[in-house]
Amino acid sequence: MAEVPTEGDVVIRATELSKTYRTGFQQLFGKGGVEALNNLNLDVRRGEVFALIGPNGSGKTTTLKLLMGLIFPTSGKVEVFGANPRTSVDVKKRIGFMPDGPYFYSHLTGYELLAFYGNLLGMPKDEVETRVTELLQKLEMTTRAKQPVGTYSKGMLQRIGLAHALLQNPEIIFMDEPTSGLDPVGTADMHQMVRSMKAEGKTVFLCSHFLTEIEDLCDRVILLDRGRTLQYGDLETLLAERGKMRLRVSALTPAAREQVLARSPHVLEDADTSLQLVVPDGAESYEIISVVRDSGAHLDALTPMRRTLEEVFMESIARQQADAPWQDTDRGLGQIVDRGEN
Numbered sequence: 001m002a003e004v005p006t007e008g009d010v011v012i013r014a015t016e017l018s019k020t021y022r023t024g025f026q027q028l029f030g031k032g033g034v035e036a037l038n039n040l041n042l043d044v045r046r047g048e049v050f051a052l053i054g055p056n057g058s059g060k061t062t063t064l065k066l067l068m069g070l071i072f073p074t075s076g077k078v079e080v081f082g083a084n085p086r087t088s089v090d091v092k093k094r095i096g097f098m099p100d101g102p103y104f105y106s107h108l109t110g111y112e113l114l115a116f117y118g119n120l121l122g123m124p125k126d127e128v129e130t131r132v133t134e135l136l137q138k139l140e141m142t143t144r145a146k147q148p149v150g151t152y153s154k155g156m157l158q159r160i161g162l163a164h165a166l167l168q169n170p171e172i173i174f175m176d177e178p179t180s181g182l183d184p185v186g187t188a189d190m191h192q193m194v195r196s197m198k199a200e201g202k203t204v205f206l207c208s209h210f211l212t213e214i215e216d217l218c219d220r221v222i223l224l225d226r227g228r229t230l231q232y233g234d235l236e237t238l239l240a241e242r243g244k245m246r247l248r249v250s251a252l253t254p255a256a257r258e259q260v261l262a263r264s265p266h267v268l269e270d271a272d273t274s275l276q277l278v279v280p281d282g283a284e285s286y287e288i289i290s291v292v293r294d295s296g297a298h299l300d301a302l303t304p305m306r307r308t309l310e311e312v313f314m315e316s317i318a319r320q321q322a323d324a325p326w327q328d329t330d331r332g333l334g335q336i337v338d339r340g341e342n
């Protein structure tokens, strides 16, 4: 079922990408520093929502900056549309960036701010006007467009940040923690915006430390922990629990109930005449289904088991620590960090 991507479908490729932040002194000796990213390999395909997920400090922002060509890798290679994003002007025009907690001039209105950035990008004046008006409308900010940005809520600032990223109608949008600090309504709105960008055929690359919110949003994910890749791939495949089904039955007679329970030790919900159980995907599930059918009970649902992303993440971390406990040292402490690099 999974399609094998052709080369043309790959819009971003990272190959053995690593980044260690070093001060000038550390650079001179090629030692020390903070290892933010270790040997990242990934492909992002045109039109997908790709999520980079991991706790704070796992290297997400670093990866974004590397992929956009804003900082130098220590080693490895980045290609965006087959070119180097650091040097290609064409690539820069085709990508947009919504940073984490952007700083905006608070005395400008939403309209003025976007027009200001449009001018900075060298867009012609009338194009700036049409594009800004169109974006404000699309992001439902028209009524607030004449008020200073300083009066905006966090959700509105995020919308302005997104409008900024979309000014040049980019093909790829990079979003760094797009929902951080948003309330549930703001979060749902932001998800909707991501979905509509995908519907327009854009590629969305987002990073987040919220594991749960991503589950309904992205096509493929990479899980990072302290710069290392824990998991990479199709979200559904990652979440699927092979060989297990979730079964929901109702209108059970006491006898049928006993027979069903005898065949499945793992009960999720028990409400007398209805049950929710985990059954192995195979002969046993057929036996349970026959019991249900023969007793006249209702088979309400039979679905593959799905883990949460949080469970996948915790399992991967536990597995990594069991395999390589020496990697679990608290890196970064007491080291000189170069904050002036980017």
Ligand SMILES: Nc1ncnc2c1ncn2[C@@H]1O[C@H](COP(=O)(O)OP(=O)(O)O)[C@@H](O)[C@H]1O
Pocket (backbone or CB within 6 Å): 021, 022, 034, 035, 036, 054, 055, 056, 057, 058, 059, 060, 061, 062, 063, 332, 337, 338, 339, 340, 341, 342
């Ligand atoms: N400019 C910098 N100089 C030195 N260390 C940095 C710099 N930026 C990030 N780091 C360190 O690199 C690691 C990864 O950071 P970051 O990419 O910001 O993670 P995330 O976005 O997942 O929270 C952290 O240990 C962080 O402290």
Ligand SMILES: [Mg+2]
Pocket (backbone or CB within 6 Å): 060, 061, 062, 100, 176
């Ligand atoms: Mg970050």
